[in-house]
Amino acid sequence: MHRAFPLTSYDTAALLLFAALWAFYGAAVGGHVFRRSSLNVAMNRQRRIWIETMARRELRMIDTSIMSGLQTGTGFFASTSLFALGGCFALIGQTQQVLSVLSEIPFIHAPERGVFEFKIIGLCCLFAYSFFKFAWSYRLFNYCSILFGAVPPAMEAEHDRRAFEAAINRAARINILAGKHFNAGLRGIFFSIGYLGWFISPLIFALSSLLVVVVLLRRQFFSEARRTILSDQAGPGSGESIRPESQ
Structure with a gap:
């Protein structure tokens, strides 16, 4: 008879x-934890x-070409997340076979069927989250x-400067917001790597999750890419946080 809540205290803690x-x-990447600006x-x-x-x-x-490239990359990750989600559902249907394989691997304790399905x-959920963010x-x-396309030509800016600047601001804010959701989708993909450690043990799950966060924080706050982007910025440019409202 299965327990109502199949996870052990170690699983729950991890x-x-x-x-x-x-x-x-x-919170850290959004600028809510450190004063140091993120990538x-x-x-x-x-x-x-x-x-x-x-x-x-x-x-x-050239700008439309850049936008096309951004859309192509986003579409690729959305499709990848959907395929991964389908693979997870297929794995649930092959639970017994997978558990048999895990039981033969040294240093890995095959979990109960209910626990394994809970982990799957x-x-x-992680891949579904990523898919919706990418989509x-x-x-x-x-x-x-x-x-x-709604931004008027620069030569018409003098006729209505306020409308010109408002059109620029709208395009910029939507572009930033699109990038924010794209990065959130990537977060789900990256964290799913750490999540895989749970299929070995709660301790490996905790360690792999910590490792993923350390790697991501290093890239966001101490990478060569960040130093390059901020190398020629001064004043507000090196620490300004632009965080549009989330949908």
Whole structure:
């Protein structure tokens, strides 16, 4: 007879640590934990600079090409998340075979069927979260393309400066918001790597989750990419946090 709640206290503690690390990383990257600006924050500023530069160009084919590339990459990750989600559901149907394989691997204790299926469902939730984030990001990039077209030519800016700047601001904010949801989808993909440790043991789950967060924080706050992006920025450019409201 299965227990109503199949997880052990170690499993529960590791799962709570995973959730805490997820929340901590999201807050840190969003600029709510450290005063040091993250790579995402620095790129948000570059997105705004790009839109402002685009508005001054007479020919904007290069900007539409960039937008097309962003949409293509987002669509790829959305499809990948959907395939991974389908694979997880297929794995649930092969639970007994997978448990038989796990029982033959040294140093791995095969869990009960209910526990294993619970873990698979959690992995499904991660990939579903990523899919919805990528899909919404793709839609926002579509909206941003339309807003690009709505930005009037620079030569008409003098006639209605307020409308010109408002059009730039709309396009920039939607572009930043699309990037925010894309990064949230990537977070789900990255954290799913740490989540896989749970299929070995709660301790490995905790350690793999910590490792993933350490790697991601290093890339966000101490990577060469961040130093390069901020190398020529001064004053507000090196620490300004641009965080549009979330949908």
